[in-house]
Amino acid sequence: xxxxxxxxxxxxxxxxxxxxxxxxxxxxxxxxxxxxxxxxxxxxxxxxxxxxxxxxxxxxxxxxxxxxxxxxxxxxxxxxxxxxxxxxxxxxxxxxxxxxxxxxxxxxxxxxxxxxxxxxxxxxxxxxxxxxxxxxxxxxxxxxxxxxxxxxxxxxxxxxxxxxxxxxxxxxxxxxxxxxxxxxxxxxxxxxxxxxxxxxxxxxxxxxxxxxxxxxxxxxxxxxxxxxxxxxxxxxxxxxxxxxxxxxxxxxxxxxxxxxxxxxxxxxxxxxxxxxxxxxxxxxxxxxxx
Amino acid sequence: xxxxxxxxxxxxxxxxxxxxxxxxxxxxxxxxxxxxxxxxxxxxxxxxxxxxxxxxxxxxxxxxxxxxxxxxxxxxxxxxxxxxxxxxxxxxxxxxxxxxxxxxxxxxxxxxxxxxxxxxxxxxxxxxxxxxxxxxxxxxxxxxxxxxxxxxxxxxxxxxxxxxxxxxxxxxxxxxxxxxxxxxxxxxxxxxxxxxxxxxxxxxxxxxxxxxxxxxxxxxxxxxxxxxxxxxxxxxxxxxxxxxxxxxxxxxxxxxxxxxxxxxxxxxxxxxxxxxxxxxxxxxxxxxxxxxxxxxxxxxxxxxxxxxxxxxxxxxxxxxxxxxxxxxxxxxxxxxxxxxxxxxxxxx
Ligand SMILES: Nc1ncnc2c1ncn2[C@@H]1O[C@H](COP(=O)(O)OP(=O)(O)OP(=O)(O)O)[C@@H](O)[C@H]1O
Ligand SMILES: [Mg+2]
Numbered sequence: 001x002x003x004x005x006x007x008x009x010x011x012x013x014x015x016x017x018x019x020x021x022x023x024x025x026x027x028x029x030x031x032x033x034x035x036x037x038x039x040x041x042x043x044x045x046x047x048x049x050x051x052x053x054x055x056x057x058x059x060x061x062x063x064x065x066x067x068x069x070x071x072x073x074x075x076x077x078x079x080x081x082x083x084x085x086x087x088x089x090x091x092x093x094x095x096x097x098x099x100x101x102x103x104x105x106x107x108x109x110x111x112x113x114x115x116x117x118x119x120x121x122x123x124x125x126x127x128x129x130x131x132x133x134x135x136x137x138x139x140x141x142x143x144x145x146x147x148x149x150x151x152x153x154x155x156x157x158x159x160x161x162x163x164x165x166x167x168x169x170x171x172x173x174x175x176x177x178x179x180x181x182x183x184x185x186x187x188x189x190x191x192x193x194x195x196x197x198x199x200x201x202x203x204x205x206x207x208x209x210x211x212x213x214x215x216x217x218x219x220x221x222x223x224x225x226x227x228x229x230x231x232x233x234x235x236x237x238x239x240x241x242x243x244x245x246x247x248x249x250x251x252x253x254x255x256x257x258x259x260x261x262x263x264x265x266x267x268x269x270x271x272x273x274x275x276x277x278x279x280x281x282x283x284x285x286x287x288x289x290x
Numbered sequence: 291x292x293x294x295x296x297x298x299x300x301x302x303x304x305x306x307x308x309x310x311x312x313x314x315x316x317x318x319x320x321x322x323x324x325x326x327x328x329x330x331x332x333x334x335x336x337x338x339x340x341x342x343x344x345x346x347x348x349x350x351x352x353x354x355x356x357x358x359x360x361x362x363x364x365x366x367x368x369x370x371x372x373x374x375x376x377x378x379x380x381x382x383x384x385x386x387x388x389x390x391x392x393x394x395x396x397x398x399x400x401x402x403x404x405x406x407x408x409x410x411x412x413x414x415x416x417x418x419x420x421x422x423x424x425x426x427x428x429x430x431x432x433x434x435x436x437x438x439x440x441x442x443x444x445x446x447x448x449x450x451x452x453x454x455x456x457x458x459x460x461x462x463x464x465x466x467x468x469x470x471x472x473x474x475x476x477x478x479x480x481x482x483x484x485x486x487x488x489x490x491x492x493x494x495x496x497x498x499x500x501x502x503x504x505x506x507x508x509x510x511x512x513x514x515x516x517x518x519x520x521x522x523x524x525x526x527x528x529x530x531x532x533x534x535x536x537x538x539x540x541x542x543x544x545x546x547x548x549x550x551x552x553x554x555x556x557x558x559x560x561x562x563x564x565x566x567x568x569x570x571x572x573x574x575x576x577x578x579x580x581x582x583x584x585x586x587x588x589x590x591x592x593x594x595x596x597x598x599x600x601x602x603x604x605x606x607x608x609x610x611x612x613x614x615x616x617x618x619x620x621x622x623x624x625x626x627x628x629x630x631x632x633x634x635x636x637x638x
Contacts, residue, residue, distance in 0.1 A: 095390030
């Protein structure tokens, strides 16, 4: 590995599987001997839970404001495979401003020289939900990360959120912001789900880095407080996460996506609605549908 | 609703206009007075400082508050916001903006309460608190209960509207007064013949402007040289001023402390006497014009104050000519008419 770490941001609609997928990618990379930092950028502070068996970890923001001299040891812990786990943290629900919290936490991590001192091969930022305000765009701005992966399912609202994230990426990329590494299709169940995500990627000048099916083994591992990589290392699902991690590690082809306009996105969705209707009513086979 | 409706919406308030009073009267009669655009605006007082000023005024019935008044004003915002004129501030930091500012507010209310035992405490909010939607009402309600004094929130934002006058309504609402009630300005004193042959420029909000125009013209025989209204709205006071100016064939200028515009208008009007509030009085005094500052002169003392100012008009002139008094604008800038920067609203 070269000494310059690959800095990756993971975004996607709320609840789409960002933390689960990010943790499994981190675990897969660490398993191969890489030095990995995973930073949860979410006031819930639950990004790295499955890497550290759900044990208590003070957040960056709690620590900044509890003591004047914060050390890396105070705000991090080593999880599975030695992954350095950090949670930015933030206000309790309903008060303050979580977005400004993200930018303050990232600033502190830079001041602490975490990225140089730990000498990681990979840094993964798991960022809350949609980009709702400027603060949540901090990880993709001004060179903090190199590339963004956007997680989506084939559900329209997830694709809609991905399209909005593409807008944020295309806004910041020209001035040194992160570029798109690709989409990660998660929780695929229906046979046509893959086709929908592929088609959205094609329409927006992006690509799909991996397809992760919905599987009960994910939930089961989570209940043990572990990633799939740790809890069920021999399962096909673990292999899927390893393949995804390898694709991301090898990928150097970053792009500026072309998000769809509101009308185009609506037409696109309607088109798929018609296809799925025909398919569900046995009017066509899966492959004729596209 | 803790927040009274904006005057812009409720009263069709505008803060920029220069031109025929008839046209503006027509717009108000038709119910569609349009805010003009200012292509060059000087920063002026905002609703937060105006609310604080009003809080100081109301409890003491019109006079600026004395320390004997048993209320304290906390400005709930970052350090610099205490410039709005409160007695203390919560000095919010970045931490508070991220994690919420409730704790600081509670602590400051307790501190002020213990230090000076006021009969009531006003909590005046600022943009940071408004943007984060920090909960101020619960804190005020709880501490009202536990401390046994009124803790009254004044929910100013500093950015919801253009006119500082809204601050008055916020202050009145906090005190449980009717925010929408029209406040009748007291008459200013007059003396027959006192201002005969004198040209008087008046720069005041509509209610006060109407009262002082009456005292100057019909009361004391003076001539109105020009009027700058701090704002215009659909109240009777605005209508009265506009009709009067129409009768005199004078244009009306609507501006909230726009020093540059006022300077240009005063340069061409050349009045003998200027009647206005502190900020505008400073502008007129720089030009060597004798002034009555109605912010410090009570209305019943107006006639005496006008007589004194005119009697010592050399003082104002010498002040303006003093070597230490720098020119505010280049001569070229002063060749522009006063309404130069006020344009009909351009839709972008
Ligand atoms: N491929 C999958 N198969 C089955 N369950 C999954 C899969 N991916 C995620 N999940 C489950 O979905 C739930 C939400 O996942 P996760 O917490 O990772 O989402 P998130 O995008 O991080 O959410 P948030 O926006 O709240 O941070 C979890 O309970 C997780 O176990
Ligand atoms: Mg998450």
